[in-house]
Structures are given as C-alpha cells and as structure tokens.
Amino acid sequence: MDKRDRALLFRSRLAEALQNRGETRSGLARRVGVDRSTISQLLSGDAPRLPNAQVVAECASALGVSGDWLLGLSDLPEQASELIAASMQVSEAPRSPIDEQIFEWLREAEGYKIRHVPATLPDILKTEALLRWEYEPHLGRSADQAIASSHDRLEQVRQSMSDFEIAMPVFTLESFANSAGYYSGLPKDIRREQAAYMLDLHDQVYPSIRVFLYDARRLWSSALTIFGPLVGVLYLGQQHLAFRDRERVRNLTQHFDGLVREAYASDREWPAQLKARAMK
Numbered sequence: 001m002d003k004r005d006r007a008l009l010f011r012s013r014l015a016e017a018l019q020n021r022g023e024t025r026s027g028l029a030r031r032v033g034v035d036r037s038t039i040s041q042l043l044s045g046d047a048p049r050l051p052n053a054q055v056v057a058e059c060a061s062a063l064g065v066s067g068d069w070l071l072g073l074s075d076l077p078e079q080a081s082e083l084i085a086a087s088m089q090v091s092e093a094p095r096s097p098i099d100e101q102i103f104e105w106l107r108e109a110e111g112y113k114i115r116h117v118p119a120t121l122p123d124i125l126k127t128e129a130l131l132r133w134e135y136e137p138h139l140g141r142s143a144d145q146a147i148a149s150s151h152d153r154l155e156q157v158r159q160s161m162s163d164f165e166i167a168m169p170v171f172t173l174e175s176f177a178n179s180a181g182y183y184s185g186l187p188k189d190i191r192r193e194q195a196a197y198m199l200d201l202h203d204q205v206y207p208s209i210r211v212f213l214y215d216a217r218r219l220w221s222s223a224l225t226i227f228g229p230l231v232g233v234l235y236l237g238q239q240h241l242a243f244r245d246r247e248r249v250r251n252l253t254q255h256f257d258g259l260v261r262e263a264y265a266s267d268r269e270w271p272a273q274l275k276a277r278a279m280k
Contacts, residue, residue: 001072003050004048006050006071006072007048007049007050008048009071009072010042010048010050010056010070010071010072011042011043011048013065013069013070013072014042014043014059014063014070015043017059017063017064017065017070018043018063020063021063021064023062023063025039025040025043028059028062028063031058031062032055032058032059032062033058034055038051038055050071056070056071089240089241089242089244090239090240090241090242091239091240091242092238092239092240093235093236093237093238093239093240095135095138095139095238101240102225102240103157105225105227105230105231105233105242106157106160106162106227108227108230108231109162109227109228109230109231110160110161110162111161111162111228112162112227112228112229112230113162113163113164113165113228114162114163114164114165114225114226114227114228115165115167115225115226115253115256115257116164116165116166116167116224116225116226117166117167117168117221117222117223117224117225117256117259118166118168118172118223119223119235120134120172120182120183121168121172121173121176121194122166122168122211124157124164124209125166125197125198125201125209125211126194127190127193127194127197128147128148129190129193129194130186130190130193130194131147132144132147133186133187133190135147162228163207163208163209163210164208164209164210165210165212165256165260165267166209166210166211166212167212167213167214167221167256167259167260167263168211168212168213168214169213169214169215169216169220169221170213170214170215170216170264170265171216173213173273173274173277173278174277176191176194176278177191177195177277177278179191191278192278192279194278195274195275195278195279196279198274199271199274199275199279202270202271202274206267207267210267210270211267211270212259212260212263212265212266212267212270213263213264213265213269213270213273214259214260214262214263214264215262215264218262219258219259219262221255221256221259222234222235223235224252224256226249226252226253226256229246229249229250229253230244230249231243231244231249232248232249232251232252232253
C-alpha cells in the first residue's frame, strides 16, 4: 500500500471510529491535544495525509481502537488489551473430578477430536476407587458425593461423538504401576483393579479413545487439553489458561501431534505396555 492509499484508509477509518464512538471533531481534538483544524484536515482536507505517530496513538486511544487498525496494518479494530482478553481466559480449576468448565468446553466441542495430556492418569479412565483415593484428602467427606456425581458426567464423555486422543508420559504409568511418586502409597488392590479396568475399557471404546505413551526425556509437555479447533487449555494446577485464537490453538495442536508422532508406544501398543508394567 503506498502512502496516499494508506492516508485515504486512515481517513476512512478515523471517520468510522469517530461515528461509532459518537464523538465530535472538537471533542476528539480536545482529547488528542490538537487544534480542531488538525482533525478537520485529517478527515476532509484536499490532500489526505498521515499524521505523526503521536497523533495516531492519541486518536486510537481516544476512540477505543488500535493504531494498527487506523493505519490499515490490522483488520481488527480492538485494542491489544481487548484482543488478549477476548482470546485468553483464566478460570478456576477445582481439585475435583467434577469441573463444570471442562464439561462446558466438551459440550461446545462435541463432534471434534479432543486431544489431552493429563497431569496424572486421565480421569475418564479411572475407577471410583482410584478417584476416591486421589481426591479424598482434598474433598474430605464430600469425596463420595463428588465421585458419584462425576460417574454420569464421565459416561457422557465416553459416549459423546468426539474422539479422544490421550498422550501420557511413560513415567506416569510407571509411577502408578510401582506405587511411586504421585501414586506413592496407592494400595496394590486398587492398582490391579485400575489396570484391569483400563484394559477392559480399551476393548470397549477403542478407537474412540486412544492412548499414546511418550518419553518425557525426549519430549516434554505440560498438562493440556485441546477441544477441536475451538479452544486450547493449559492446566496450571489451580487455574485453567484457555486460548481461543486460531494461531495459539493451532500451535498447541501441533505440539500435541508431535507427542503422538514421536510416541514411545502407539495406541495399539498401549494394552501391552499396560499389562507389562501394571499387571505384575
């Protein structure tokens, strides 16, 4: 775009922003700190011209738009802070098998592939005994109620029209199988029941739910879930950090697909790995 075309576009967008804001030329001049004649020249002078950077910035701030949009460098009129707020959401992540926000994202993305890197074994693969062992220290007496309420929700997830790909680090399975690390103190009977349940579940739902194992020493990942092309969510522990802009969702998807591509064990090899490590 040459300088004259950019000046014409600036004039058009400045007039549009002025009208949308319900602002007068005199009012804009006062807020920008220039003479009214300067604003009039920008809007209706014989020779369209671009103002200096300071005037562009002040006009953008006064009218609630971005300077890039006024200059034709962006098609989005929102200011950077508004774009970030719209594309990124921070929400509470309750320490419970019931997370209403997660289920809301799942409903929104029904029919799309869900990609998931869990912080532990995936909740949708857990027995009630493991859920109780895991959540009772935090939930106390309400653990039974939360786990019972989660059962129907988890069944909805399993029976949804979405395919699930789960990429899990090998060390999570090893910690579970050996009652080490996060799973230190997990009774053997719960471990064996859990392993048998995951094997049985694989026979029931494969390939709708596919589990891959990756070596975190080669490729590492934070806990995350990608709900189709709609939203990518990082799990921070007490909060979810959710991104909705296409570029970030695409980047997270490429990251996840890299874990699957470099998997230590494919979805078809998952049952054998589970038997070898957790059914001792």
